Amino acid sequence: MAPRVLVAMSGGVDSSVAAALLVEAGFDVVGVTMKLFCYARTPVPDRPCCSLDSILDARAVAERLGVPHYTLNFEDRFGRDVIENFVAEYARGRTPIPCVRCNAFTKFSDLLAHADALGCEALATGHYARAEQGSLYRALDRAKDQSYFLWGVRREVVPSLLTPVGSRTKEQTRGVARRLGLVTAEKVESQEICFVPTGDYVSVLEERLPAGAAALAPGPIVTTRGETIGEHAGFARYTVGQRRGLPGGSSRPRFVVAIRPETREVVVGSADDLDRWDVELRELNWLADPLAAGEECEVQVRSHARAVRAEVQAVSAEAISLGLREPARAVAPGQSGALYRGDRLLGGGVIA
Amino acid sequence: MPDRLYLDHAATTPVRPEARDAMLPFLGDAAFGNPSSGHAFGRAARAGLENARQQLAAALGVRAPDVIFTSGGTEADNLAVLGAVLAARPSLGGGGAAHLVSSPTEHKAILGALHEAERHGARVTFLPVNATGLVDLAALDDLLAGRAPGGRPTLVSVMWVNNEVGTVQPVRAIADRCAAAGVPFHTDAVQAFGKLAVNLAAVPVSAASLSAHKIGGPKGIGALVVRDRRAVGPILHGGGQQGGLRPGTENVPGAVGFGVAAELAAGEQPETHARLGAMRDALETALRERLPDLVVHGAGAERGPNILNVSAPETDSEAMLMHLDLAGLACASGSACTTGVVEPSHVLTAMGVPRDLAVGAVRLSLGALSSPDRVPQIADAFAGVVAKVRRLRSVLARA
Numbered sequence: 001m002a003p004r005v006l007v008a009m010s011g012g013v014d015s016s017v018a019a020a021l022l023v024e025a026g027f028d029v030v031g032v033t034m035k036l037f038c039y040a041r042t043p044v045p046d047r048p049c050c051s052l053d054s055i056l057d058a059r060a061v062a063e064r065l066g067v068p069h070y071t072l073n074f075e076d077r078f079g080r081d082v083i084e085n086f087v088a089e090y091a092r093g094r095t096p097i098p099c100v101r102c103n104a105f106t107k108f109s110d111l112l113a114h115a116d117a118l119g120c121e122a123l124a125t126g127h128y129a130r131a132e133q134g135s136l137y138r139a140l141d142r143a144k145d146q147s148y149f150l151w152g153v154r155r156e157v158v159p160s161l162l163t164p165v166g167s168r169t170k171e172q173t174r175g176v177a178r179r180l181g182l183v184t185a186e187k188v189e190s191q192e193i194c195f196v197p198t199g200d201y202v203s204v205l206e207e208r209l210p211a212g213a214a215a216l217a218p219g220p221i222v223t224t225r226g227e228t229i230g231e232h233a234g235f236a237r238y239t240v241g242q243r244r245g246l247p248g249g250s251s252r253p254r255f256v257v258a259i260r261p262e263t264r265e266v267v268v269g270s271a272d273d274l275d276r277w278d279v280e281l282r283e284l285n286w287l288a289d290p291l292a293a294g295e296e297c298e299v300q301v302r303s304h305a306r307a308v309r310a311e312v313q314a315v316s317a318e319a320i321s322l323g324l325r326e327p328a329r330a331v332a333p334g335q336s337g338a339l340y341r342g343d344r345l346l347g348g349g350v351i352a
Numbered sequence: 353m354p355d356r357l358y359l360d361h362a363a364t365t366p367v368r369p370e371a372r373d374a375m376l377p378f379l380g381d382a383a384f385g386n387p388s389s390g391h392a393f394g395r396a397a398r399a400g401l402e403n404a405r406q407q408l409a410a411a412l413g414v415r416a417p418d419v420i421f422t423s424g425g426t427e428a429d430n431l432a433v434l435g436a437v438l439a440a441r442p443s444l445g446g447g448g449a450a451h452l453v454s455s456p457t458e459h460k461a462i463l464g465a466l467h468e469a470e471r472h473g474a475r476v477t478f479l480p481v482n483a484t485g486l487v488d489l490a491a492l493d494d495l496l497a498g499r500a501p502g503g504r505p506t507l508v509s510v511m512w513v514n515n516e517v518g519t520v521q522p523v524r525a526i527a528d529r530c531a532a533a534g535v536p537f538h539t540d541a542v543q544a545f546g547k548l549a550v551n552l553a554a555v556p557v558s559a560a561s562l563s564a565h566k567i568g569g570p571k572g573i574g575a576l577v578v579r580d581r582r583a584v585g586p587i588l589h590g591g592g593q594q595g596g597l598r599p600g601t602e603n604v605p606g607a608v609g610f611g612v613a614a615e616l617a618a619g620e621q622p623e624t625h626a627r628l629g630a631m632r633d634a635l636e637t638a639l640r641e642r643l644p645d646l647v648v649h650g651a652g653a654e655r656g657p658n659i660l661n662v663s664a665p666e667t668d669s670e671a672m673l674m675h676l677d678l679a680g681l682a683c684a685s686g687s688a689c690t691t692g693v694v695e696p697s698h699v700l701t702a703m704g705v706p707r708d709l710a711v712g713a714v715r716l717s718l719g720a721l722s723s724p725d726r727v728p729q730i731a732d733a734f735a736g737v738v739a740k741v742r743r744l745r746s747v748l749a750r751a
Contacts, residue, residue, distance in 0.1 A: 113751065
C-alpha cells in the first residue's frame with residue numbers, strides 16, 4: 001500500500017501543486033485545509049488564502065486530483081497560540097511574525113498530530129524550503145524562499161516533512177498547476193497575514209485590545225537626542241525601520257529607530273541610526289546542534305533581508321548574542337533572527 | 353481502500369431503477385415537450401406530469417390538485433412559510449405582523465424562511481422542546497388560545513421527523529389542535545415520508561413539504577401539498593403553472609421519477625419501517641456494547657426508524673467524520689457549513705445537549721444500501737475511529 005501523506009492545502013497554488021506532485025509520485029494523499037479564524041469577521045472576497053473561497057479552491061483541487069479533502073477547525077488553538085501573541089507583542093511595542101508561530105505551533109505541531117492519527121507517514125506543505133535528511137534548507141528559488149519562517153519548527157518534526165515545491169521555481173510550480181488544469185494555477189500570491197487580509201493590522205489590535213490600551217493611545221514622537229517633534233496615535237502603529245506616518249521638516253529622511261512602550265515614545269532618527277552591529281535572540285529553537293560561542297553563522301533578521309555573517313558571542317538555553325561582520329538594518333524587536341550556514345537553516349529566535 | 357458503506361441516507365439516497373427508467377422517455381425525443389403546450393408533444397409531457405401528481409397524491413392520501421411540485425424540500429418549506437405570510441398580508445412590507453409558530457429543531461430551510469419573514473416584520477415564536485426534541489403541546493395550546501404574546505398564529509409549522517436525531521413529533525395532535533383553532537398547520541414531512549405512515553387523509557395538515565431524493569427519486573424535485581390555497585400565496589411569479597402558486601415550466605422528468613419513487617416508497621413503508629428499525633436498534637446495541645459511555649440523542653422518544661445520532665464523549669465530529677470516511681464509513685454530523693467545517697448542531701443545542709457532547713455528534717442513517725449483515729463491521733469500525741480520535745485529542749491537549 002502506498003504511504004499516506006497529509007497535505008496542508010491552503011487553497012493557494014503552491015500547496016495545490018505540492019499535493020499534485022505527491023499524487024503523481026504515487027502517495028496516498030489526504031488533503032486538509034485548516035480553518036484558522038472566523039472568516040465572517042473579515043469578509044474580503046477576492047484575497048487569496050484568506051477568504052472562504054480558499055477552502056473551496058483547496059477542495060476543488062483535491063477533487064480534481066481525486067483525493068479526499070477535509071476542513072479542520074483550528075480557530076481556538078490558532079487564536080490562543082498565534083493571534084493572542086500577535087496582539088500581545090504589538091501591545092509591548094514589538095513587531096511579531098505570526099507565520100513563525102503558526103508554523104511552530106499550528107502547522108507543524110497540531111496538524112502533525114492529526115497526520116499521525118490518520119496513519120500518515122509525512123506531512124507536506126507548499127513551503128518554498130527544502131526538508132532533506134532531517135534538515136531544513138533554503139528553497140532553490142531564492143526569491144521565493146520561505147525558510148526564514150520555519151526556524152521555530154521542532155527539530156524532531158523535520159524528518160516527517162515533505163516540501164515538494166521547495167526544489168522548484170515559482171514558474172515551474174505554476175507550470176505544473178497549468179498542466180493539470182488546477183483552479184489555483186493563476187492565483188495571485190498572498191502577501192498579507194492570513195487573519196489580516198486587508199493589511200490593516202491595527203484594526204485587529206483595535207478589535208482585541210481593551211479600550212484605552214497604551215499601544216493605541218497617543219504618545220510623543222522623539223528624536224534620538226530626546227527632542228519631541230510631534231505626537232503619534234499609538235506606538236503599535238509603528239515598527240522599527242518605518243518611514244510612513246512621521247512628521248516631516250527634516251533635511252534627511254526620518255525612520256523609526258526604536259519604540260519605548262513604557263513612555264509611549266516612538267523614537268526617530270536617520271537611516272544610519274538603523275544600523276546594528278549586534279543582535280540578541282530569545283526563545284531559541286535549534287534545527288541543528290546548538291552553536292557555541294566563537295562559532296560563525298549567518299543571521300537573517302527580516303523576511304526579505306539578506307543574511308549577514310555573524311559570530312556567536314554568548315549562547316545559553318534561552319538566548320544567543322551575535323556580533324555582526326557587517327551592519328544589519330532595521331532590526332525590529334519581535335521579528336525573527338533565522339540562523340543559517342550556507343543554505344542550511346540552523347535554527348533561530350525572536351529578536352530581543 | 354476499504355469497501356465503502358453508505359450510512360447517510362437521510363442526506364440523500366440512490367435513485368431507484370424504476371424511477372430512473374420511468375424518467376428516461378421524458379429526457380429523450382418521445383416526451384420532452386413543455387407540459388403547458390397544447391400540441392401533441394406538450395400533451396405527452398403533461399400526461400407524465402399529471403400521472404406523477406396523481407401517484408404522489410395517492411401515496412399521501414390527498415387530492416391531485418393539492419400537490420404543487422417545487423424544486424425540492426427547501427423551496428417547499430420556503431413556500432409554506434413565506435407563502436403563508438404573503439397570503440395573510442398583501443405585501444411583505446406592509447400590513448399587520450404575521451405570527452409564525454415553529455420549533456427550534458426545524459430544518460434550516462424552515463429556520464431560514466422564518467428568519468427572512470422576521471426580517472420583513474413577522475413575529476416568530478418557537479415552541480420549547482424537551483430533551484428528546486419533542487415540542488411542548490401545552491405551550492402550543494396557550495398560543496392557539498391567544499394566551500401567549502404575539503396574538504393568534506398565522507401559521508404553525510412543526511416537522512414530522514427530525515432530520516438530525518429522528519425525533520417524531522406528535523403531528524397528529526398538533527394538526528388536530530390547529531384545526532380546532534382554525535390555524536393553518538404546515539409540516540416538513542421530508543424525513544417522514546416512506547419511513548412512517550404519512551397518510552394525510554387521516555391527519556388534518558394544511559400543508560406538507562416533501563422531497564424526492566430522500567425516497568429514491570431524483571434530486572431537484574419536491575412538493576408542497578397545499579390543502580387550503582387561500583392560506584398560501586406564491587413566492588415566485590411568472591406564468592400561471594400549477595394554479596399560479598408555483599409558476600415556471602415544470603420539471604417533468606423529475607416529477608415522473610418522484611411519482612414512481614413515491615408510489616414505491618409508500619407501498620414499502622411498513623416493511624421499510626420494520627427492516628430499518630430493527631437494523632437501527634441492532635446497530636445501537638452493537639455500538640453501546642463497544643462504547644459503554646455512548647450517548648444516543650433522542651433516545652426515549654419515538655424516532656424515525658432510519659436515524660441514529662450518537663456522541664462518544666471526548667470526541668469531535670470533525671475528526672470523527674474524517675476518520676470514518678477514510679475507514680470507508682460515510683456518515684454525517686448535525687450541521688456542516690459549505691466549507692465542511694462542523695458546527696455544534698442547533699438541534700442538539702435546543703435539546704439541551706451540553707456543547708462538549710454536541711460537538712461529537714455523528715448521524716448514521718440507514719436505507720436502501722444498508723444491510724443488517726454489516727452491523728458488526730460498522731460498529732467495530734466506528735469504535736476504532738472513536739479510539740483514534742480520543743488518542744488524537746489527548747495528544748493535542750498536551751500540546
